[in-house]
Amino acid sequence: MSGVRRRQWLAALAAVTVVVAGALVLRTGDTPEAPSPQRVSIQEGGTVRTTAVQEPSGFNPNTSKDNTIAVQAVAATIYPSVFRTHPDLSVRLDPTFMVSAELTSHDPQTVTYQIRPEARWSDGVAITADDFAYLWRNSNGTNPKTDIASTTGYDRIRQVTGSADGKTVTVVFNQKFAEWQGLFRNLLPAHYVRRQPGGWNRGLDRRPARIPSGGPFKITGFRPGETLTLGRNDQYWGPRAHLDQILIRLVPDSDAELHALRNHEADLINPDPTADLVNTVRQLSGVATDASPTLGPDHLLFNLRHPILAELAVRQAIATAIDTQQLVDRLVRPVDPNAKVLGNRIWLTSQQPYQDHSGGYGKGNTQAARQLLERAGWSLAADGVYAKDGERLELRYATFTKEDPRRRFQGNCSKTSSPRPASS
Numbered sequence: 001m002s003g004v005r006r007r008q009w010l011a012a013l014a015a016v017t018v019v020v021a022g023a024l025v026l027r028t029g030d031t032p033e034a035p036s037p038q039r040v041s042i043q044e045g046g047t048v049r050t051t052a053v054q055e056p057s058g059f060n061p062n063t064s065k066d067n068t069i070a071v072q073a074v075a076a077t078i079y080p081s082v083f084r085t086h087p088d089l090s091v092r093l094d095p096t097f098m099v100s101a102e103l104t105s106h107d108p109q110t111v112t113y114q115i116r117p118e119a120r121w122s123d124g125v126a127i128t129a130d131d132f133a134y135l136w137r138n139s140n141g142t143n144p145k146t147d148i149a150s151t152t153g154y155d156r157i158r159q160v161t162g163s164a165d166g167k168t169v170t171v172v173f174n175q176k177f178a179e180w181q182g183l184f185r186n187l188l189p190a191h192y193v194r195r196q197p198g199g200w201n202r203g204l205d206r207r208p209a210r211i212p213s214g215g216p217f218k219i220t221g222f223r224p225g226e227t228l229t230l231g232r233n234d235q236y237w238g239p240r241a242h243l244d245q246i247l248i249r250l251v252p253d254s255d256a257e258l259h260a261l262r263n264h265e266a267d268l269i270n271p272d273p274t275a276d277l278v279n280t281v282r283q284l285s286g287v288a289t290d291a292s293p294t295l296g297p298d299h300l301l302f303n304l305r306h307p308i309l310a311e312l313a314v315r316q317a318i319a320t321a322i323d324t325q326q327l328v329d330r331l332v333r334p335v336d337p338n339a340k341v342l343g344n345r346i347w348l349t350s351q352q353p354y355q356d357h358s359g360g361y362g363k364g365n366t367q368a369a370r371q372l373l374e375r376a377g378w379s380l381a382a383d384g385v386y387a388k389d390g391e392r393l394e395l396r397y398a399t400f401t402k403e404d405p406r407r408r409f410q411g412n413c414s415k416t417s418s419p420r421p422a423s424s
Helices: 006-011 069-078 129-139 254-262 275-282 312-321 324-332 366-375 405-412
Strands: 021-027 047-052 083-085 091-093 098-106 109-115 157-163 168-173 217-223 227-232 245-250 287-293 386-388
Touching: 047 254, 069 217, 069 227, 069 245, 091 098, 129 157, 129 168, 217 245, 254 275, 275 287, 312 366
Parallel strands: 047 245
Antiparallel strands: 021 287, 083 091, 098 109, 109 168, 157 168, 217 227, 227 245
16 A cells, blocks of 8 residues: 555554564574574675575665565665664664764754765665655655555655765755654665656666665566576675675466475565464475574554544444454464464564553453444444445455465454454
């Protein structure tokens, strides 16, 4: 969905979330025991072969079309970002790209960015305020024809200006935005994208090997339906990449990823985990596995333009009836026994500031859900579906099913139109 605004889903009151386990499997050699961290040495050069299920349709991760896990993984190696999320889930300034990024005024909120003088795209063009402004203008939601993954934060910016040869960027907000450190990720080479047919929306769909890189790797080859290759960017001003290249084999599903690992066609895979898949790879010789929460929680978004969902009591009833603990037990714990329900939209359970803010939502309390509906004027019809003023409480539930087999199961468990009596 293009241009999803944060205030819309917050108004829904009940974006029920659960942590999602991600399985990482790595072929370590002929011995079944993986080396301990103390004995690991980084090898210089060579190629790592991995897999991806989602084939890129283009390489602008800031569009809804290209905002997929596969493209985001590539983007992290070729597009600069002001702040990056680290394995401990802390958000830190990227010192290779930035000298500083500081809140320099509270009224109006102003953030000043200082780009490193040596930061340049692989075609030799400097990375400047022009790239920041290009990302903002196309992400602020003012042009309905622009495909945007999210306008959040960018729609609150009044202006983006550059000085000192464009290496100093001043961003002034017209509304305060606390999460400003999440902005200006995946900066695009504005000078290049503007010249391409299709521009922002589709200018990065074709000839990806020509896209200038601002990271340690660049796209060196793309064979649709077969492979995507990343090669070391020798023009990168930062630390030299250890690997010569990363070869990504494009496959149809997680079973094909497992097949590639088993047949020594892949060194590393990161499939959508199921209990069967994880148990299978754990029995493979020479393979180390890890299952842990990812930064992509499953959550429920309500369409507030729908006349039924525009009613607060309906949204509250749905969120009250959903049993998130049951979802975790059925879908996640077979992969990660330590998985927990996530009761906070910002922090994960492993982070120090975490507090459970879910309240009475997500507890599977169908009796309370029925009471909410009935107090709002809904009544249970003979067919077991609630109705009011002649309108049945029937809703469509959409989810991604092709990429994640667990979501197919989750979708099959979520087809009830409305909270039913406890006896049903």
